[in-house]
Amino acid sequence: MNYTNLSKVAVNALRRNKLRAILTMLGIIIGVASVIAMLAIGQGSKKSIQDQVSSMGSNMIFVMPSQQRMGGVQLGNTNSQSLTVNDVEAIIKECPSITKVSPEVRSSGQAIYSNQNSPTSIYGVGVDYPDIRKVKVKSGRMFTDREVKTSAKVCLLGKTVITNLFGENADPIGLTVRFGRIPLTVIGVLEEKGQNSFGQDQDDIILAPYTTVQKRILAVTYLQTISASAVSEAKSSQAVEELTNVLRTHHKLKEGADNDFDVRTQAELISTLSSISNILTILLGAIAGISLLVGGIGIMNIMYVSVTERTREIGLRMAIGARGLDILMQFLMESIMLSVIGGIIGILLGIGASSVISSVMKWPVVVMPASVVLSFVVCTAIGIFFGWYPARKAASLDPIDALRYE
Amino acid sequence: MKKTIIEVKNLRKEFHVGEVTVRALRGINMEIREGDFVAIMGTSGSGKSTMLNILGCLDKPTSGDYLLDGLSVASLNKNELAALRNNKLGFVFQSYNLLPRTTALENVELPLFYNSKIKAKERKEIALNALEAVGLADRMHHTPNQLSGGQQQRVAIARSLVNDPVVIFADEATGNLDTRTSYEVMSLFQELNAKGKTIVFVTHEPDIARFTTRNVIFRDGHIIREGDVEDRFNAREMLDNMPINTDYE
Structure with missing residues (x-):
């Protein structure tokens, strides 16, 4: 058949x-x-x-202090203070595959304007931070190198913070908000980014010069994160290598010793x-x-x-x-x-x-x-x-x- | 002398049921020639059904020879037997065995589906001719449940004719039919026989056997009697003389 x-x-x-x-x-x-x-x-x-994730910047590299052991006890990585501004400068000077570097130091607290207040986070960053993290300034301006050097009391606000403190569609530029006890003049507004893939509100944020946050708010000298961007996505692994070598040298780590920092790339996050x-x-x-x-x-x-x-x-x-x-x-x-x-x-x-x-x-x-x-x-x-x-x-x-x- | 279609020599068939051996056929010798209309008779258990299964190439004998149209059947394997049944044999069963919800024409076409030499176009034509031969060309699109018992059996006969077989085997083909319809079916068989078809008809009804030309009577696995039918019935004549049934008017 x-x-x-x-x-x-x-x-x-x-x-x-x-x-x-x-x-x-x-x-x-x-x-x-x-x-x-x-x-x-x-x-x-x-x-x-x-x-x-790639909208957050595809060739991003993060450096964080690694977890430290003390007598067998794992300490949280926020406790360690291995990253400093010196590291940032060393990276800028000695890593050819890295174009931009920004220090980052965070604190949470209340932002206050007249009779309104809102719990939020302040990010102390460098001037290149918006370029690295794909954050855009919607109106006003970014702070300058000079303002970083002088620990100027200026800040940029995210959409959520503005809504909470000033109400919807308000223009806060030129006004002064307080973060904790420190008054900061609003010089810019950040473009909305919405939630990230972990459900975090990326607009509930205040950006200020890292020097301001370090000296005036936290009174510390270390950094919590260093963000950097590689020349291109293809060069990111080379950039990681250079960065690791530079930091090891500067931290005076002996041959065979563990890194006192962790390097993560965007590609790893995606995977x-x-x-x-x-x-x-x-x-x-x-x-x-x-x-x-x-x-x-x-x-x-x-x-x-x-x-x-x-x-x-x-x-x-x-x-x-x-x-x-x-x-x-x-x-x-x-x-x-x-x-x-x-x-x-x-x-x-x-x-x-x-x-x-x-x-x-x-x-x-x-x-x-x-x-x-x-x-x-x-x-x-x-x-x-x-x-x-x-x-x-x-x-x-x-x-x-x-x-x-x- | 007419050509011999079926030749059986010392045929034996044994079944093993548990530890008991049943001898269904105990040395049968038989010959059927072209144009014969043979009735195989016997009570149940006489071996007539076993005989038909073997003659119809559905079963193999335990020992003995069987020549069908000059071919030794014993040496063939399953697939060769299937091809043989497809090319040379026709079957008509007591319960018609038509495919339900399938038209008369498609039922008749069925054997041709298993013959790869016949093309789709020819198939329909051949089937239609076979239906015409049994007088049911006008019912070709009817399904079995739209046909009476007699008509269904005639479709089954058309199906057995469709491959132009050397012999048609009918197994109690009138068993499910009333007297009148039985005679109609027998009349059809007589007609086909008159045209030269060889028919082997298994029945236990003596009056049905009288429509055939030769009777072979089985008992306990032996042939006890064999002979030509002397005062043969003519089904057509008997039908004409029958009072018309008015029960259903």
Whole structure:
């Protein structure tokens, strides 16, 4: 029997039991649709995380003091004071792959204006900080080198701080806010950045010269972070190497001693976050895959019922000249058709569901061609795998017994 | 002398049920020639069904020779037997065995699907001719549940004719039919026989056997009697003389 005949016979058999065929397909349809939709959601979240992270600056490098051990006790990294302004100057001078460097020192406290106050964080930074961190000044201006040197009492405010202290759409430039006891003149407003991928509000921020924060607010000499940007993304690993060497020399670390600082790059951050969303994708896909498996078992079940129900038909077909192989192929073809047609409908439904999810729930959704191809292949495989045993059972029937079967 | 279609020599068939051996056929010798219309008769357990299974190449004998149209069947494997059934044999069963929800034409076409030499176009034409031969060309698009028992059996006969077989095997083909319809079916078989078809008809009803040309009677795995039918019934004549059934008017 050739394949045209075979598929004709299979289609006829399915047509004879339309409702049952559709219900059986439903298992596969739901399975495939959920696999496609789940993978699309997983991929969407991965892509949006990557986009967000790279919007923070793609060739960024952070240096933080590393955790220190003291008698076996891990001390938090904020306690360590290994980074200083000298390090910043050394990096600027001695690292050719690094273009911009900014020290960073943070403090949290209350920002106060007239009778309003708001808890916020003040970031003491250098003049290059906006370029490195992709922060833009919306109105007013950034502070200058001179203001950094003189520890000027100036600041730039983020949107959230302005809303909390002055109300929506207020223009605070020229006014004076207090951070703790220190009055700071507002010289600029920062452009909104929204939440970052950790859910932190990036607009709840006050920028001030790092000297001001170090001397006037915290009264410290160390830095919490050094941000730097490499010449290009490709050069970032070279930049990390140079930076590490420079800091080791300046910190007078002996050969073999551990670094007293940690260097992180944006690329590492992206890969860490991606691996989290990959786990999410796998998890969602696996749950959806289970429903696909259940759909496959449904096909197997129905094919067994079908073989039993059509025992006499099988006997007749054998009597009029069907070989075992013909019977095997007929039932295999039926189950493959069930799963493949179900799979195609499922793929369409999955793509449809993904676009509904993205438009109704505003979730980022990316349907990958690979997942479509994969589910199609899996469907065919399910048809063959779960159709095989019922088909074998049909093919191995004895024609005499099959003809007499009641 | 007519050509010999079926030649059976010292045929034996044993079944093993647990530790018991059942001897269903105990040395059968038989010959069926072209154009014969043979009735195989016997009570249940006489071995006639086993005989039909072997003659129909659905089963293999334990020992003995079987030549079908000059071919030794014993040496063939399963697939060769299937091809043989497809090319040379026709089957008509007691319960018709038509595919449900499938039109008469498609049912008749069925054996041709398993013959790769026949193209899709020819298939329909051949099937239609076979339906015409049993007088049901106008019912070709009807499904079995839209046909009466007699019509269903005629579709089944058309299906057995479609591959132009050397011999048609009918297994209690009138068993499910009332007297009148049985006679109609027998009349059709007589017609086909008159055109030269060889038919082997298994039945346990003596009056049905009288429509055939030769009777072979089985008992306990032996042939106990064999002979030509002397006062043969003519189904067409009997139908014409039958009072018309008014039960359903």
